[in-house]
Amino acid sequence: MAQPILEMRSITKEFPGVKALTDVNLTVHPLEIHAICGENGAGKSTLMKVLSGVHPHGSYTGTITFDGHEVTFRDIRHSEAAGIVIIHQELALIPELSIAENIFLGNENAQRGVINWDATNRRAIDLLARVGLRENPLTPVKHLGIGKQQLVEIAKALSRDVKLLILDEPTAALNDDDAQHLLGLLKELQRKGITSIMISHKLNEIEQIADRITILRDGRTIETLDVTEGDVDEDRIIRGMVGRDLEHRFPDHTPQIGDVLLEVEGWTVMHPHDHERTVIDDAALQVRRGEIVGIAGLMGAGRTELARSIFGRSYGSRIQGSLRLEGKELTLKTVADAIDAGLAYVSEDRKSLGLNLLDDIKTSISSAKLDKLVTGLTVDENREVLVAETYRRDLAIKAPSVAAGVAKLSGGNQQKVVLSKWMFTDPKVLILDEPTRGIDVGAKFEIYGIIQQLADQGRGVIVISSELPELLGLCDRIYTLAEGRITHEFSHEEASQEALMRHMTSHTR
Known part of the structure; x- marks a missing residue:
């Protein structure tokens, strides 16, 4: 050789x-x-x-x-x-x-x-x-x-x-x-x-x-x-x-699905710079209480653009359509409006959009809903530490203390900190964009368990993922998206990689 x-x-x-x-x-x-x-x-x-x-x-x-x-x-x-x-x-x-x-x-x-x-x-x-x-x-x-x-x-x-x-x-x-x-x-x-x-x-x-x-x-x-x-x-x-076998890639889970929680109808979004270019075209979807809903699409299909436009219009221009949460019409003009209404969005890029890498775990977890910790005009630092320690324990974040910097954490632990931040806002609907990107198989199993626990609490969860096996193993229903249009809706039993890919490319053939 x-x-x-x-x-x-x-x-x-x-x-x-x-x-x-x-x-x-x-x-x-x-x-x-x-x-x-x-x-x-x-x-x-x-x-x-x-x-x-x-x-x-x-x-x-x-x-x-x-x-x-x-x-x-x-x-x-x-x-x-x-x-x-x-x-x-x-x-x-x-x-x-x-x-x-x-x-x-x-x-x-x-x-x-x-x-x-x-x-x-x-x-x-x-x-x-x-x-x-x-x-x-x-x-x-x-x-x-x-x-x-x-x-x-x-x-x-x-x-x-x-x-x-x-x-x-x-x-x-x-x-x-x-x-x-x-x-x-x-x-x-x-x-x-x-x-x-x-x-x-x-x-x-x-x-x-x-x-x-x-x-x-x-x-x-x-x-x-x-x-x-x-x-x-x-x-x-x-x-x-x-150092061991993983017999199952996904935790066992029996969903408890309730009434419709979030409804999106006629959702149309134009490009933020080219106002004549349609990015999302007349999209409609529903999420029920206790349900994990997947969105599958090729890169450029508009998955992230759809999520961000719903989350307080943080993407796009000339947005049209209706959002209803628990049957009530929502008018969300900012991200703060979306958080106050009960929406949360975990970005696909946790290092740039999900975390401030100069912060510690404690500050990161409290940052999205700091007013929950305010007494008078100041943040109650003792309560902030207690909240962060609770999430560190419950989500098994591997760090010596909540004073540790998030930049020094592994990708899986950084993602747990991001999830903790949004869980602290007590959302009704969580949108998770590539929640296991760059995470190893052991940490993925833990993240899947957290997602299932969130659904079991009666929340609605939307999961966007480029990994079709992940969507198939985790989601109760899956929508396919192609060139900004929702092309099909699959039940868990109907979905397969071949069927998803067929409808993910239906507008490009």
Whole structure:
């Protein structure tokens, strides 16, 4: 076998009070797609940050050999110069800049300090085509959804002279079709001489694309599995990740469904900038007490736009239609109106829209309904701590105390904090947009249980997800959405992946 392109030996990395990696080993062969799996907090991203120079040489112990030479990267520019490019789970794009400007930021097409914009835009168009993104390169990134921003990040990586491409949860925000396109792209890059490391919680994708899989648990290397030798399936990967079998992916649940709680009729939403472009077209849906309702659609179908427009008109313009909650007409002009009426919305992007990463757990949980803790003119800090501790205990948020910063929590625990924040508002209807995005299988099981508990309390729950098996396993009814129109309504018994996909694409055929 050829000499490995990458060897990491005895990598140990400590943060104050936390040992993130302990004697971790990783070997990657040339032209392979190597997957790294593990629960949130297992050390996957930390290991890749060591490799890419985000955690520079001297901040860890152990050795890294890349392309036949021992390397000591000072920073990320140093590793990129050697041919290693990492795409982090937290996207590193500048919203106000265009797609083309973001792709070539720090790698500009310039001569004598003058940027050649024609060449820049032409190259951007070629790169966007490679990742399957049909957008004008002059479009500001802030006008793209999170999924399309991920594709811009990949195009940015491809603009450089890459030998080893590292992708941290690259398909987390993508629907099935776009995820399959990306996996095909990785295979194409493999044929063109690029080695890839992929971190993902989507085990079906890992099983499909990876040549070998290294599993980390609690900051240690557990094993490396060779997929080409067979006998590697999702259950085998899960056993290595969590140290036990997960017999069921979803908690057992018997729904107790009551009367209609939320009704949406004739809901039409125009684009916030192009007021003649229809984003949501005459949508109608119902949610009953104790019911979990799913919304399935391809990226660009309008799932998030529908949710945000309902939630206090936080998206769109010239919105028409009616909302009724418990039979009463709602007129919601702001997010505050929506919260006061009994609606809650958990964003698909918890780091940008769901949390302030400078806050601690306590402040994050109380932030959406602070007036519940006000005595006179001040916040009762003792009550705030008690409330936060209650949610920390009930939702099993893994943190030393509610004074811990949310930025230091794993993705699963951050999502529990976001759920706690909205549960504290005591909503009647919760809209959950990609509630398990970027979360490992163990934490997903816990989130599913929380969602079911919310429904059992008589609340209505709307779940938007790109993962069809998640909707099928969790929801009592599912609506399909295509090009801004609701195309079908499925009962739990009627729904299947094939039937959902047929109606998710019914307007695009």
